[in-house]
Amino acid sequence: MISAYINSIGVAAPGIENWAHACKIFSGEVSYCYTKLEKYKPELLPANERRRATDMVRLAFRICEQAMSQSSINMHDCASVFASSDGDYFIIDQICRALLTPEKMVSPTQFHNSVHNSAAGYWSIAARSHHASNSISALDDSFILGLVEAITFCQLENQPVLFAAYDISPPEPLLERRQVHHDFGVALLLVPSADLNSLAKLEISTSSTINTASFQSELSFLCETNPAARSLPILEKLSLSLAGEISFNVDCGSGYKVNIEPC
DSSP, rough: OOEEEEEEEEEEEEOOOHHHHHHHHTTSOOOOOOOOOOOOOOOOEEEEEEHHHOOOHHHHHEEEEEEEETOOSGGOEEEEEEEEESOOHHHHHHHHHHTTTEEEEOOHHHHHHOOOTTTHHHHHHTOOOHHHHHHOOOOOGHHHHHHHHHHHHHHHTTTOOOEEEOOOOOOOOHHSSSSOOOEEEEEEOOOOSTTOOEEEEEEEEEEEEOOOOOSTTTTHHHHHHHHGGGGGHHHHHHTOOOOOOEEETTTOOOOOEEEEEOO
């Protein structure tokens, strides 16, 4: 069993502006209304890097900047784990189209953004962090396996870890094959021991028999159409300060149980 404490949260999706807004939706204080996210301008990126940042990178910064703004922990002191099921679909699409032309000319900016750890690289530059950074890709299991990686690192290295999971909807014809229909991103700032800002303790254990409970919410459509949104059952309990256990199946046949204990 591994464990860590959540110090702060960032979240963004159509109709969900930030964590405070998400809490109001989960509590029933406000009704959920689907509205497309506006293009985000990362505050931490230098102008030159901001011009090259893609929509996926901007989504990652939106949730990470949000999480760090709620914490007293210096971003320079955080390691990071970034998780995306497939990376930047729009860059993949642009490069594939370029390779179909006689010239096969791929722009340097597209090539620069094509690596899976592009968002992590931008963040390391912006945060001026020299700590370890891992980038995870595990298709539909990217959120839970990224969370396992982040909590493991936090516990073993006794160090704060910023975990971000995010995916954007791809353009056609990729959308036909990879049906991620809505953008979604979540960031969790994890710390190895509780402090005054801790929201909850997360404990993760493995299990060979997992029965994943259905997520009964007006936001359940996001869970079904974006791998990062599989975090929503956890986020709901965190927003309402509820204890409980959330189960995740993974494609290898085993699974994980996430136990939530509010602080």
